[in-house]
Amino acid sequence: MSSASRKVEIAAEKIATIEDVAREAGVSRQTVSNVINAPSKVREPTRQKVHVAIEALGYSPNAGARRLRTQRTSTIGVRLDAFSGGISGVVLDRFVHALTEHASTRGLRVLLYAARTVDEELRHINDFANGGEVDAIILTGTAPGDPRAARLRERGIPFAAFGRPWGAHELENADHPWVDIDGADGTRAATEHLRDRAGERIAFLGWPADSGTGDDRERGWRETIGPRAGDRSAPRLVSPEGVAEAQVAVRELLQDDPVDGLVCASDALAIGAHLAAVQAGRPDLEIVGFDNTAAAEALGLSSVEQLPEQVASVILEMLMGTEGTRISRPPTTTPAGRLVAPKLIVR
Numbered sequence: 001m002s003s004a005s006r007k008v009e010i011a012a013e014k015i016a017t018i019e020d021v022a023r024e025a026g027v028s029r030q031t032v033s034n035v036i037n038a039p040s041k042v043r044e045p046t047r048q049k050v051h052v053a054i055e056a057l058g059y060s061p062n063a064g065a066r067r068l069r070t071q072r073t074s075t076i077g078v079r080l081d082a083f084s085g086g087i088s089g090v091v092l093d094r095f096v097h098a099l100t101e102h103a104s105t106r107g108l109r110v111l112l113y114a115a116r117t118v119d120e121e122l123r124h125i126n127d128f129a130n131g132g133e134v135d136a137i138i139l140t141g142t143a144p145g146d147p148r149a150a151r152l153r154e155r156g157i158p159f160a161a162f163g164r165p166w167g168a169h170e171l172e173n174a175d176h177p178w179v180d181i182d183g184a185d186g187t188r189a190a191t192e193h194l195r196d197r198a199g200e201r202i203a204f205l206g207w208p209a210d211s212g213t214g215d216d217r218e219r220g221w222r223e224t225i226g227p228r229a230g231d232r233s234a235p236r237l238v239s240p241e242g243v244a245e246a247q248v249a250v251r252e253l254l255q256d257d258p259v260d261g262l263v264c265a266s267d268a269l270a271i272g273a274h275l276a277a278v279q280a281g282r283p284d285l286e287i288v289g290f291d292n293t294a295a296a297e298a299l300g301l302s303s304v305e306q307l308p309e310q311v312a313s314v315i316l317e318m319l320m321g322t323e324g325t326r327i328s329r330p331p332t333t334t335p336a337g338r339l340v341a342p343k344l345i346v347r
Contacts, residue, residue: 095308129155186304187220199260246272
C-alpha cells in the first residue's frame with residue numbers, strides 16, 4: 001500500500017469531532033453544540049445545515065463526556081410490568097417501545113426496571129436517587145393516593161405519569177405532569193357509531209364500579225345514551241375482565257332483553273359478548289371493544305385504539321419541551337394534565 005493510500009485510509013477511519021462538523025457546516029463550534037443540546041436557540045435553516053453535516057460526517061456526540069460535563073445521565077426510568085397473559089396486555093408494551101424510539105431521537109436512553117410491588121418500586125426510586133442513575137422517571141399504573149409520586153417529589157426526581165391521578169381531589173390538584181387516554185371520548189364515539197348503525201338500544205358491558213378506568217369508559221356511554229342509560233332499553237352489564245365471564249353476562253341478557261348493539265370496556269369483554277351472540281343466533285350483533293387487540297381484529301370486531309405512541313410523544317414533550325434534549329427539574333407551578341383522544345376502528 002502506498003503512503004498516499006494509507007493517509008487516505010487513516011483519514012477515512014478518523015472519528016469526526018464537533019470541530020469537524022462546525023467546519024463542514026460553516027458555523028461555530030458553539031452553534032453545533034447548541035443544535036445538539038439546545039436546538040431551540042438555533043434558527044431552523046442553521047439547524048438543518050448542521051444536521052446535514054452531522055449526517056455526512058457520521059458524527060456521534062460523546063455521550064459519556066456529555067454526562068460528565070452536565071452531570072446528567074440522559075436516562076429515563078420506566079417500570080416494566082410483569083407479563084400477565086391475556087389478550088389486552090399490549091398497550092404498555094407499545095408505549096415502552098414508542099417511548100424508547102422517541103427518547104432516542106432526543107439523545108436519551110430508557111432504563112427498564114422490574115418491580116412486583118409498590119414497596120419494591122419505592123426502593124428502586126431511592127436507589128436511583130442515591131446513585132444518580134436517571135434524570136427522570138415515568139410512572140405507569142397510577143392509582144389513588146399513589147405513594148410513588150410523593151417519594152419522587154421528596155427525592156427531587158423529575159417525573160411524569162402515563163395515567164391520570166385517580167380521585168377528584170388529586171385530579172384537580174395534581175402537582176406533576178400526566179398524560180392519559182380519554183376513555184370516555186372513546187366509548188362516546190363507539191356509542192354514537194352503534195346508534196347510527198344499529199339502533200337506539202345500546203347496552204354497555206363493563207367491569208364492576210370504582211375501577212377508575214372502567215368508570216371513565218362507562219361515562220362516555222352514559223353521556224351519549226342520556227337518561228335511558230341503565231334502564232331496560234339500554235342496560236348496563238357487569239363482568240370481571242375475562243372472555244368466559246363476559247360470555248355468561250351477555251348470554252343472560254340476550255335470553256331476556258334483545259339489544260341493538262353493545263359497547264364494551266375491553267376487547268376481552270367484547271370477545272365474550274361476541275361468543276354469546278353467536279350462541280344466541282345473533283352473530284351479526286354490533287359490538288365494539290376497547291384496546292384494538294389482534295384478537296379483536298381477527299374476529300372482525302370494531303374496537304377503540306388507545307394510541308400509546310402518541311402518549312409517549314406527549315409525555316416527553318411535557319418533560320423536555322417541544323424540541324428540548326434536557327429534562328426539566330420538578331415544576332414549581334401546577335402543570336396541566338392532558339387527555340389523548342383514542343381512535344375508533346370500525347370493521
